[in-house]
Amino acid sequence: MGHSVVFWSPVPGQTGTTTNLIAVTTLLGLDYSSRLLLLGSVQSRRAAIEQAFIKRRTQTGDELAFAADSGIDALVRLTQNRKLTAEMIRDYTLPLLKDRLDLLHGSNKADKAFIPGMKEVLYPLLDTAKRYYDLTLIDAGSGMGSGWTQALLQNADLVVISLNQNRTVLERFFQQQEEVQKGKKQLFILGQYDRHSAYTAKNIARKYKVNVPIYPIPHHAGFMDASQEGGAIDFLFRNRSVPRDHENYIFMQSVHTLAQAIIEQAGLNKPSFGGKGG
Template identity: 35%
Template sequence: MGKTIVSWSPVHGQAATTSNVAALAAHFALTYTHQSLITHTQLTYSTLESLFGKEMTASRGFDSGIEALERLAKSRYLKAEAVRDYTETVYRGRLDLLGGTQNQSLETPQLLELLLEVTEDAYDLVWVDAHSGTRSNTSRRLLRKADLVIVNLPQNRYVIEQFFSGEGFPPELKGKEIVILISQYDKDVKPRISKIKRKYSKEHPVFPINYSSKFKDSSNSFGITELFYRVANSNKGLEIQDFIDSLTVVNKYIAKKLELEVIEEEDE
């Protein structure tokens, strides 16, 4: 049985929730041998498919993605071995993309649970880019069902304080495995990560995802698949090394927390 990681934010459009989970999933896939799936339940327009250079909803319609699995589920034909037939390959044998949906069918608890069950049976790791906030029943159920929740926060003092004060902390997160990410982190901007950690990391682990103009350029040109492939096959110093290093730290934490085998051992 695989594990589900849900990427979520209490605020809309500020915390790079989609780009963070896309970067982490791509980096994880090229670092570890586990087979991963990434999808979204945004219910509104999502950039997840286009980040990987895939436009599944527009190009393939109902022949792929969550909506295809929904039709199989309603016909009682949905099995774990069928899931891969409705995905797009990002990195062969490592990462597949399941196109998301903008309809409201996932608000049905039984359907959501069935989809999670079959995808977890088909893959070692399922990354889900969830709709921000708590108005969506789907997001709340995903938070409850997740093996680990990534909470994405902007480098904004008000949002950070509001979340840790409990005002932005939904009850679904109580007792869950949580990792807090400070998105698009700039070391020259306050609040700095050292202060955030001193104040809040006793409650939950806090990590920065360093800002990278190179990653942003690749995102805007729908080229992060190629970007991470180049990174994985380069032995030279990279201009995005700070960004990659921050992803490495988070993914090592995730692998350890979910008891996943680490492929590259650190030197003793």
């Protein structure tokens, strides 16, 4: 049985949640010979994820035809009709790395139309996905105002919480942390990380009495640019083994470290998950 990993932030647009999700999922796909499913479920979350892998020149024609009868909308219909099986899911995805990483297109419906109908099918859909995929990684957006976000957090096996070095964001989150998901396995990321800030990972852990590791992921303009042009996989493939003196080493090492932490927290750090691939 696989695990669901939900990426979430208490604030919108400040912590690099989606970028971190794209980076770590892709690197897991490159480094490990296991089955991964990536999902930006609602319409408002799908664009950034899909543009990271689909080049602009291919976002017409065949891609649009593919999207019309695929993605989460198709799986929802099958789930509602009780016809979805674990082996069928990959037929409705876009393979990004053969036999390793599949992208499930987000909904073509507006969020307000999509979310209400998902309440009854979310759990059976994710449960079915976990029977085929080792990890299902989902972008849950930000804040707690959406019932959809709350449902994703409640159904997650592991919640990856994206924070930053903003004092106001940190204090507000750690004061209200119990509201997120008490008892859930959690990892903390410091997105857009600046190592020259006084709010280092160690200082934040000390100040707010965080007793689990915090994983800093620095801002990286090169990866951001690549992700906007459909080149996320190419960028990470080229840079995943760069030497220590390379300009991209710190970013890549940070993503590697987070990927390993996710595997360990999900309880998948064993041979059955699939060793490092070539």
